[in-house]
Amino acid sequence: MLTIRLGVYFLLFGLSIVLAQDVVARCSxxxxxxxxxxxMQVAVRGNLITGVYPEVLKRISINEDCQFNFSVVPRARQELMFKNGQTDLLIPAIRTKRRDENGVFVRLVYSRPALISIHSEWPKISTMKELLNVNSTRVVIVRGYDYGDEYVEILKELKKQERLIYEADPVSAARTLKSGAAEYALMLPCILFGEIKNDVRVSDLLARLHYDVISEIPWMESGVYVSRRSLSNADRNYLKALFENTANSALVWKYFQNYYAPEVLNLGLRPH
Structure with a gap:
């Protein structure tokens, strides 16, 4: 009888530990x-937020006991909010040393920006030196985007030459190209392609896009940062594990394939 009681006790004790770990593992x-x-990585249509990464988070929310609350802000504001601990995730984001200070990174894909123009007569550019030497041209970028040290160095030199134009969002960058105020945009091809495809004000540019890859800008890790400032250790570790499992499942790349044609993906994205 004593043996049975002890067996039941240890069984219940072990079960209580498993249940407690399960509770701790979920988002609090x-x-x-x-x-x-x-x-189409993140597409906002009125009150509807869709695209690759919102859909990935919605799928995770269905499969796991974790709720995500979405809001929409300009890119520079998004970066500042994450830095200040006012939002829990920075997604999508290129991995940089500066961002590593504020969050734990999980790679989901590889990406690389390109130099994009809408006029075939502009010189083909493949190096930073060639870009800086074509000093009759201007380059538009989206404020808050960061594609690593080489990208930052290019921006510094363009700014010295007074050839850099900042815009708050990708569609504004597309309109700057269309107006002729800038000859090139420097960003991920899938971002500008998606904006042009979905906005009637610039959709006529779609068939006119030309892409040049600058050799000094390498393929970079792109994914999600989980906040070091706003989340508890338990929540941060749980979310990190969730995104690692998501990356290993190839779910993110499947959504990219749903939203983009192969020729667009091949320009600036690679799977995990």
Missing amino acids: RPVNVAFSQSG
Whole structure:
């Protein structure tokens, strides 16, 4: 009888530990995500937030006991909110040393920006030196985008030459190209392609896009940052594990394939 009682006791004790670990493993509160418009990676249509990364988070929410609250802000504001601990995730994001200070990174894909124009007569550019030497041209970028040290160095030199134009979002960058105020845009091809495809004000540019890859800008890790400032250790570790599992499942790349044609993906994205 004593043996049976002890067996039942240890069984219940072990079960209580498993249940307690399960409770700790789940998100203790809704996870706040501030998105910015980013082509079909993040597409905002009125009150509807869709695109690759919102759909990935919605799928995770269905499969796991974790709720995500979405909001929409300009890209520069999104970055500042994450830095200040006002939002729990920074997604999508290129991995940089500066961002590593504020969050734990999980790679979901590889990406690389390109130099994009709408006029075939502009010189083909493949190096930073060639870009800086074509000093009759101007380059538009989206404020808050960061594609690593080489990208930042290019921006510094363009700014010295007074050839850099900042815009708040990708569709504004597309309109700057269309107006002739800039000859090139420097960003991920999938972002500008998505904005142009979905906005009637610039959709006529779609068939006119030309892409040049600058050799100094390498393929970079792109994914999600989980906040070091706003989340508890338990929530941060749980979310990190969730995104690692998501990356290993190839779910993100499947959504990219749903939203983009292969020729667009091949220009600036590679699977995990």
